[in-house]
Amino acid sequence: MRFVSLRPATYVLATTALLLIATAPSQAQTRAETLRYVTGASVNTLDPNIPGSTRESFALSMSTYDRLVAFGRKQLNGKWVFDLDTITGELAESYDVSPDGLKLTFHLRKDAKFQDGSPVTAEDVKWSLDRCVTAPVLGKAQLLTGSMTSADQFKVIDPLTVEVTLPKPDKLALPNLATVYPVIINSKVAKEHASADDPWATAWLKEHTAGSGAYVIETFKPGEQVIIKRNEDWNRGSPGKPAFFKRVIVQSVPEPATRANLVERGDADIVVDLQASDVQSLEAKGKLKVVSTPQYNAITFVSMNNQIPPFDNVNVRRAIAFALPYDDMFKAALFGRGAPLFGATWPDGKPANGIYPYQQPVKLDLDKAREYLKVAGFPEGFSTTFSFNVGQSSTAEPMAALVKESLGKIGIKVDIQKLPDAQMSTLINEKKLPFYIEGIVAWLPSTDYFYRNFYTGNQRWNYSSINNSELVAIAQEARFEPDKAKYEEDGRKLNAIHNSEMPQIMLWQPNQDAVMASSIEGYTYEFHRQVDYRDVSRK
């Protein structure tokens, strides 16, 4: 019947149709209990600590492993986002912070079991945290930002109590233990697979899990898909209950248009990395749920190397800041999907707030830009290159064209360079790019953390290569500042320096557009910017 009505005109179409006429794909009855998540990236290791881990690997590890503590969530403009200020217990039932802030004591849950059925003990916690600060893993650099650097700091008090000692009262110590890396590993199992060369079993844990998390790995095909099934004994989410979905399929689909088709047809349940244009049209059709959250721990910049002439001149940087066509760029790159960080008015020229990032008092004003250029000694302009990487080209390409056009009006000739991702990272690391598009993300988005990591020292993440001793001093001091009002004051000072020095130009915080079937509930924007499968459920 269908064949007759669909007989196409050409030979090829006929062949295709003939072979395609079929019943709907045979699906398991558990479809409603299965979450199918599609992504352009892929999972490359089961241990998030392995150097080179992808963001998808981070997200997966949130479900396969537990940490001592986890972030709570809060509503921000009606959307759920992670909350840095609420730390709840995960494997720890409760925790105490000593009055001087130097000792954190964790009381483990009595009922917590690893996926092989053995109980989670303080020994396992110590081994896992020791691993994080001693083994050649990514956790080392992360925990350093929370003043945890040595195995001596972790002490087993009794089988269910662990104590962490800090050299200074560090606000970020506790949140650090909720990040991706300090996973609690079943140390007995891991030790069985350790060797003299590899005492922390990094090689084995890369392809196996030994955790207590909400999901168990069913199949793992690197670069293609991972299927996980629910750990029925896990009860660290909503009290006493395991995660909602019985199975989760994490599948790599490189083509963004295909991902959009999949979720629109209902074959995929949730996706977070669609192109802005597809999100726009899916939202307009209104069939799916679109949750857009500005990535409030991420910022997109136009960055300038403050050590390379002519960008070593603050007036050149200011001129650029007033010559960028912000609104057009925002529309062309993101269809306006994000939170702008330009176009503010600071009443007395001072920031009213100590948070970072803070909306900047810059806008397109070519006369002002010309003025600054004249003061800088470049009344006729100059030539430079403007770079972005291939991976970002869908948003960066239109931005670059607009930057070129606008800067041309004040005499700055821009040569656009589109670089392969690895080459771009290398050039940034070697501090050789004068002028480019970049973005930053912080898992623990506090003002001092941003300034210490992204505006300090001769290191890769200091994109603008700014070297301002005042900024460094204030940021370091703020790190250990216990008084909230003083911390806020420090933040305002830092923001004022940022605006007067203009090391790089903040553009916006792009939205995380999570597009999902209308039956999916509970999606939360997490610090790692992926979906935490434990958050979601189906109506």
Next chain:
Amino acid sequence: MTGGLGATMVRAGRRLLSSLPALFGVLVFTFLLMRVLPGDPAVFFASGPNAGKEEIEQIRKQMGLNKPVPEQLVYYLSDIGHGNLGRSMMTGQPVLKDLRERLPASLELTFTALLIALIAAVPLGVVAALRPGSIVDHGVRLFCALGVCVPTFVSGLLLIYVFYYLLGLAPDPTGRIDVFTSLPPQRTGFLSIDFLLAGDVEGWWAACKQLILPAVSMALFVIAPLARITRASMLVSLGSDFVRTARSVGLSWHKVVVTYALRNAILPVITIAGIVFSTMLGANVLVEKVFSWPGVASYALDALLSSDYAPVQGFVLLMASLFVLVNLLVDVCYGIADPRVSVE
């Protein structure tokens, strides 16, 4: 006849031997090229939010990049000698394992596409040659032109749009098999064959459905060269003396066209098919991307973009070896199509 076959085998063996230096050259060249290209893989892969100098050094050591290049080359060659192609940073797996898993996917897709292309192109070419200048001839020409004009990813996306999105006839274009179907025990790596061996007809049908859209979008692109070459060479052969003679002695139409004309015209088609096959295998990266096909080409492209040396080198070596094999096969096919060739 046995003599002819023996000669072919000897020739094939000689060809294989003489290609070894070329393969070695490819190996060394790719190795050096990857290291000359700008972009430091260690910096790229050390991209966690806190990865600093220490992580970069660590990855460099892990990849063996801290040693001087000539030493790296010696290590690499000795590894290859032991059948070890290195480890991919991207997938975290040994390259050999990745390639072994992905090559059947690419081969299955390419074979199917080539088969579809040949089944479509040869009759089209023959029909066009039988009535040169007619409506049919122009129709074929138009069809071929369209096929070549439309890049494979565009035709791929169009096919997905029509057959998956609008009509809902095709399964979702995500890889070789529906995620909910269980896989057959792996024997050949070709899913359509493995399912048949396992006696799972439903699974076989599911795998075929996944295969058909990507194969058709690839086939569309290569129908043109195949059909054009069939037409041209059929024209020559139809106009030749032996066909005139065959016609004049009153042989049947079928015998004249298929047995005499087509068999003589098929040689260049085989050559082109061989070349088309090799190009398709490497160049189907766009189709693989659009259909999330877990093949070798998209694997190599991802590796290249992230400067992941080992997979790129492994891929080039694989392609070079396949090219040698395909050329050999084409040679052998010549011998079968035209016994004069093997005499040499």
